[in-house]
Amino acid sequence: xxxxxxxxxxxxxxxxxxxxxxxxxxxxxxxxxxxxxxxxxxxxxxxxxxxxxxxxxxxxxxxxxxxxxxxxxxxxxxxxxxxxxxxxxxxxxxxxxxxxxxxxxxxxxxxxxxxxxxxxxxxxxxxxxxxxxxxxxxxxxxxxxxxxxxxxxxxxxxxxxxxxxxxxxxxxxxxxxxxxxxxxxxxxxxxxxxxxxxxxxxxxxxxxxxxxxxxxxxxxxxxxxxxxxxxxxxxxxxxxxxxxxxxxxxxxxxxxxxxxxxxxxxxxxxxxxxxxxxxxxxxxxxxxxxxxxxxxxxxxxxxxxxxxxxxxxxxxxxxxxxxxxxxxxxxxxxxxxxxxxxxxxxxxxxxxxxxxxxxxxxxxxxxxxxxxxxxxxxxxxxxxxxxxxxxxxxxxxxxxxxxxxxxxxxxxxxxxxxxxxxxxxxxxxxxxxxxxxxxxxxxxxxxxxxxxxxxxxxxxxxxxxxxxxxxxxxxxxxxxxxxxxxxxxxxxxxxxxxxx
Amino acid sequence: xxxxxxxxxxxxxxxxxxxxxxxxxxxxxxxxxxxxxxxxxxxxxxxxxxxxxxxxxxxxxxxxxxxxxxxxxxxxxxxxxxxxxxxxxxxxxxxxxxxxxxxxxxxxxxxxxxxxxxxxxxxxxxxxxxxxxxxxxxxxxxxxxxxxxxxxxxxxxxxxxxxxxxxxxxxxxxxxxxxxxxxxxxxxxxxxxxxxxxxxxxxxxxxxxxxxxxxxxxxxxxxxxxxxxxxxxxxxxxxxxxxxxxxxxxxxxxxxxxxxxxxxxxxxxxxxxxxxxxxxxxxxxxxxxxxxxxxxxxxxxxxxxxxxxxxxxxxxxxxxxxxxxxxxxxxxxxxxxxxxxxxxxxxxxxxxxxxxxxxxxxxxxxxxx
Numbered sequence: 001x002x003x004x005x006x007x008x009x010x011x012x013x014x015x016x017x018x019x020x021x022x023x024x025x026x027x028x029x030x031x032x033x034x035x036x037x038x039x040x041x042x043x044x045x046x047x048x049x050x051x052x053x054x055x056x057x058x059x060x061x062x063x064x065x066x067x068x069x070x071x072x073x074x075x076x077x078x079x080x081x082x083x084x085x086x087x088x089x090x091x092x093x094x095x096x097x098x099x100x101x102x103x104x105x106x107x108x109x110x111x112x113x114x115x116x117x118x119x120x121x122x123x124x125x126x127x128x129x130x131x132x133x134x135x136x137x138x139x140x141x142x143x144x145x146x147x148x149x150x151x152x153x154x155x156x157x158x159x160x161x162x163x164x165x166x167x168x169x170x171x172x173x174x175x176x177x178x179x180x181x182x183x184x185x186x187x188x189x190x191x192x193x194x195x196x197x198x199x200x201x202x203x204x205x206x207x208x209x210x211x212x213x214x215x216x217x218x219x220x221x222x223x224x225x226x227x228x229x230x231x232x233x234x235x236x237x238x239x240x241x242x243x244x245x246x247x248x249x250x251x252x253x254x255x256x257x258x259x260x261x262x263x264x265x266x267x268x269x270x271x272x273x274x275x276x277x278x279x280x281x282x283x284x285x286x287x288x289x290x291x292x293x294x295x296x297x298x299x300x301x302x303x304x305x306x307x308x309x310x311x312x313x314x315x316x317x318x319x320x321x322x323x324x325x326x327x328x329x330x331x332x333x334x335x336x337x338x339x340x341x342x343x344x345x346x347x348x349x350x351x352x353x354x355x356x357x358x359x360x361x362x363x364x365x366x367x368x369x370x371x372x373x374x375x376x377x378x379x380x381x382x383x384x385x386x387x388x389x390x391x392x393x394x395x396x397x398x399x400x401x402x403x404x405x406x407x408x409x410x411x412x413x414x415x416x417x418x419x420x421x422x423x424x425x426x427x428x429x430x431x432x433x434x435x436x437x438x439x440x441x442x443x444x445x446x447x448x449x450x451x452x453x454x455x456x457x458x459x460x461x462x463x464x465x466x467x468x469x470x471x472x473x474x475x476x477x478x479x480x481x482x483x484x485x486x487x488x489x490x491x492x493x494x495x496x497x498x499x500x
Numbered sequence: 501x502x503x504x505x506x507x508x509x510x511x512x513x514x515x516x517x518x519x520x521x522x523x524x525x526x527x528x529x530x531x532x533x534x535x536x537x538x539x540x541x542x543x544x545x546x547x548x549x550x551x552x553x554x555x556x557x558x559x560x561x562x563x564x565x566x567x568x569x570x571x572x573x574x575x576x577x578x579x580x581x582x583x584x585x586x587x588x589x590x591x592x593x594x595x596x597x598x599x600x601x602x603x604x605x606x607x608x609x610x611x612x613x614x615x616x617x618x619x620x621x622x623x624x625x626x627x628x629x630x631x632x633x634x635x636x637x638x639x640x641x642x643x644x645x646x647x648x649x650x651x652x653x654x655x656x657x658x659x660x661x662x663x664x665x666x667x668x669x670x671x672x673x674x675x676x677x678x679x680x681x682x683x684x685x686x687x688x689x690x691x692x693x694x695x696x697x698x699x700x701x702x703x704x705x706x707x708x709x710x711x712x713x714x715x716x717x718x719x720x721x722x723x724x725x726x727x728x729x730x731x732x733x734x735x736x737x738x739x740x741x742x743x744x745x746x747x748x749x750x751x752x753x754x755x756x757x758x759x760x761x762x763x764x765x766x767x768x769x770x771x772x773x774x775x776x777x778x779x780x781x782x783x784x785x786x787x788x789x790x791x792x793x794x795x796x797x798x799x800x801x802x803x804x805x806x807x808x809x810x811x812x813x814x815x816x817x818x819x820x821x822x823x824x825x826x827x828x829x830x831x832x833x834x835x836x837x838x839x840x841x842x843x844x845x846x847x848x849x850x851x852x853x854x855x856x857x858x859x860x861x862x863x864x865x866x867x868x869x
Contacts (some may be wrong), residue, residue, distance in 0.1 A: 041503065042503070044505075045503050045504065045505040048508075049504075049505070054504070057507060057508055057511070058508060059508055059511040060512075060550075060551070061505060061508040061509075062505060062507075062510065062511055062513070063550075065508065065509050065512075066512065157551055160551045161551045161552050161553060163553075164554065164555075165554065309566040309567050310567075311565050311567060311569070314563065314564050315566070318566065319566070388566055389567055389568060390565070390566055391569065391571075392562060392564055392565075393562055393563055393564070393565055393575055394561075394563075395562065401574045402574065402575045403572055403573060404569050404571050404573045404575065405571065412564055415562055415563060416564045418561075419561075419563060419564065425553075425554070425556075426554055426555060426556055428554055445554070450556040450557065450561045451556070452554060452555070452556065453556060454557070455552075456554065457554055459552035460552045460554050
């Protein structure tokens, strides 16, 4: 690490021991955590690098750094905590924060690391990613030395433009072993026959019929072979890595971007839960165990900042912690299951308490098995939405403003789920790698009610062209009509198309 | 202290610089895009440098919020990007990034883009200022300059060599001989002073648009000349049939209705130079902007005479910018060209509109004087 690193002071080590002791006592199970105390400059640097000490050289990190530094200098924001998903986990403390702040951060970080370690969606991530990132950096630098900084940087820009075209669930899909060339055996004449005694065979399975059957089967096989990929492929980056005509160094870069995108994907999929879980634990540990009475006010002050809501903004910390508390409360009181669902009496519901005390166990189970979508889908209830005053907003063409559209539960939940689906990214997959039989690429946008941002889509298509080196088309729907955008080098043409 | 991020940050600034250079003509012709930030920073809106992605368009998407309010209530003003993680952009492809640039850097970009030569100041050798620089340490000096650390270090060194230093009780007591003082040297600093004298015709025929052009052009001239000289002063003269010196604000706001006698301004300019700016100590840059309409031929003769005898011998460069106006005859520039065609020190430029500002700047400053 660079010169901003400070020695980890003894008093902080004591706090760490105390906090982690409490955390273990509550049943949190985390990787060893290594803290580093950084001055704000280094903090901003590390934050710009996504929490990692070394990343490949790229101007985007410089841009993030400038924005972070500006907003720190203007007092708009300050990075409180940062922790990365590795084993051991690295976390950073800001030099000069008060003891209360550091306690909050440490308890919060323990929550995060417990989540990283136990949540299912993190189970396939590379826990040695510090090394991974450093290796990527070394490789990129080597390519830069060989092929020139500009060429490499430009190609990284291109790859980054496509980085969201991955399938975050794909690490969990156990693919069946590819059927070993079925046609080896099948080329012969063993078209399925109807069972018949031998002397009846030529009447029941007449040779002409068999011949026709065989021809049909071969045709189908040939057609299937022409379809490429055979199934639409959601991991567009993987498809490009495998099939795009790239130089070796370009393939390296694309693979690096893809690997890093997969590493970060689970964090985007569990933002609400992860922050909620960490906030739940810092508040539990601090208020129940670790705070001295003199620190209460400072604690409340810090927390009110973290959990503040503002119009038009969903605060994942707030939503997450409230939902976890709500679940805990419901399972403590037995407010779940068929009996609860079927109960129509508001009075009965208000005083419903079966004293089950299952809350803690339930939230631990939730943190293990859920991601944001399933979390919201299952536990975001009408009662919760009303209590927390949720609303859905949208853009009103009439007034030209963003307005509150509805407080209807169904609408709110629908909007929220749509925002979370596929990490808020549009679904785009490779439909055809040999479009119109001219080795062009056809992507298909699966329209879920929201159009693509067309300006960005055009620029992204241009970048796709750079990778595929042949015209690239995108099938999508704009304002209710099917459209194909086709990018040939830099020119983009639009024509209507059937969108089913 | 160098950090890893400095490389990436430098790279980012380099890209920004390229963008500013690309858009320079636009920034110059639309002066209002530039917002002054503090004394020597400006903030420029530059097109998004971020990386494009396939993503959802904003307006249909909407989002979820939390808090009070009725259906139909507008969300807080100034909330440009509601929605989680700022996914909801308002207009596609319309994102602007506000970037801060120092005037120094802006001048450099201007210089590179217009290929402006660096100015060779005159009189560099003659005008010298002295500056004291602390360069070393010595053993005598005034107490106010005593170097605390070096004194103690010397004392420690002495105690160790004498064997009186005890690491177990590390007491260091300096004696008189240990005292060390900062010493200085006076260094000559070549100084070049410059003054820009802006003159503008504020007669009725100069409209708002013409003034706007002058304002923008003077901003860039200022920026460039400031990057070339350490100390620079600006003086402002307005004239119709009479001339007077004003401050910067008044310069750009005044509108008179009288006729135009350019000689009045030149007289005042010559007087200023004579009284306050000795030519051997100052680099002098008069800039005159007008629509080219002068009262009479006689007055033009007076102008030429004034320039020849009083102004031109004293100045580095005399710039006349003629802003096209529907009312002006535009005669004056022709007269100047006729009389001073062979004189390098006179530069004339016709500014047809905002788009021509950039070329006119190049006319004026392209000579390196």
